Amino acid sequence: MASYSDDLTLAGRLADTADAITTARFRARDLEVRSKPDRTPVTDADTAVEDAVRELLAAERPSDAVAGEERGGSSWSAGRTWVLDPIDGTKNFLRGGPVWATLIALVEDGTPVVGMVSAPLLGRRWWASLGEGAWLRDSAGERRISVSGVSSLGDAYLSTTHLNSWAEHHSRDAYLALNDACWETRAFGDFWHHCLVAEGAIDLAAEAIVNPWDVAPMQVLVTEAGGRFSDLSGAVRFDGGSALSSNGHLHDPALAILQRS
Structure with a gap:
């Protein structure tokens, strides 16, 4: 099985970049907001995160494709594509609630092989890569996580x-x-x-x-x-x-x- 450890490390750097932008713009008085055609909100923080992440990916993975919520992108059915949601939970972000996150995935030939979810106001970050388990870092430290055993x-x-x-x-x-x-x-x-x-x-x-x-x-x-x-x-x-x-x-x-x- 292929190793995605380098890609996971890069995903962590992308999340760090995103967190620096989102936490600085959270509850900012001059936050710019507009509505997309589907009436969902988008802020200047959303676009700033996606632009910064795309810039880093262009430098680190120039042959990979990128598809993002705000800037669009190519199909992920073949090859390697980074799929981005700069702020998932934008309505919460706008209202000053802490439940929002940056979502980053590497999709290879249609299958996600790396996932990174960073929620800085919750103090939590989750990540996984194919064959390497799922992990969480929060105030208690870093640990491997697993689903429940409830059967009914x-x-x-x-x-x-x-x-x-x-x-x-x-x-x-x-x-x-x-x-x-x-x-x-x-x-x-x-x-x-x-x-x-x-x-x-x-x-x-x-x-x-x-x-x-x-x-x-x-x-x-x-x-x-x-x-x-x-x-x-x-x-x-x-x-x-x-x-x-x-x-x-x-x-x-x-x-x-x-x-x-």
Whole structure:
């Protein structure tokens, strides 16, 4: 198996670069904000992060492609492509909430092989590379992480997203059925609930609609932590438009509910 240790080291440097920009612009009085065509907000911090990361990648990996949320980019189906979300959770960033992160993934021939998630205001960074496990650094130090051992939906802790997004993009009934089947439901949202699945703090995270850059690092992070990641059809892909991450034991039972409702 190929080693991605150098790429993972570079991903850490990219995250450091991003954190320096985002923390400096967080709660800035002169933060510039505009709306994209889909009505989601973008700030000058988003574009500054992506530009800085692209500049570093151009110097360090000139033959690799780059695809980012704000500046676009080429397909990731062949070759090596870095997939970037400069600030995942921009609405939280704008409101002064701490739950936002920079997401970085290296995708090789369509498969994420390196993932990096850095949430500086939470004091947490998660990372993984193919065959090397999943890791977390927080106030307690650095440690390898793994998913939970919960084996029944009736004992499961689920995180999901806004009901209206399920009604529009998948099924309101599926949302309610999965909620009813689980022990406890919260909405941690964005990057965080997939990272919590990888940590074993929760057991399932489901989203009716996502963009590829929202979950590219999550696929390798969750699977390297011993879990499973797919879209809501069950296809193992980060670009299917939806996402389900689990501890593995609960994946098929959750898919069965989501697909029949």
